[in-house]
Amino acid sequence: MIRLNEREEQIMQVLWRLKQAFVKEILSELPEPKPPITTVSSVVRKLESEGIVGYEAFGKTHRYFPILEKQVYRRSFFQRMLQNYFGGSPEQLLSFFMNEQDLPPEELEQLMEKIRQSEEERKKT
Helix, strand or coil: CCCCCHHHHHHHHHHHHHCCEEHHHHHHHCCCCCCCHHHHHHHHHHHHHCCCEEEEEECCEEEEEECCCHHHHHHHHHHHHHHHHHCCCHHHHHHHHHHHCCCCHHHHHHHHHHHHHHHHHHHHC
């Protein structure tokens, strides 16, 4: 399972959105308070050493790009959340979500429709 700390996740969100970026560009996209550029550079190099990002060299500078796909990370993140907070039960997650969110009836109906569609797709396979 892939785990990113908060800073790593912020940087990956920038890279997923921009597709590729230099450290200065990543820094400019991060929320305030912005970390020192050396911190961003260190985190990006760590992500690169772990195979999560790659880079293209331009002289002494590097342009980084994501290797880890956002969908792959999202799946891993939600599997971990489901296990850690809801005992692996999608029903408990949905129940929590519905009780904690003030969903308008139309959004609730959209969710129900997605569940029905998913069920139909499963029956086909």
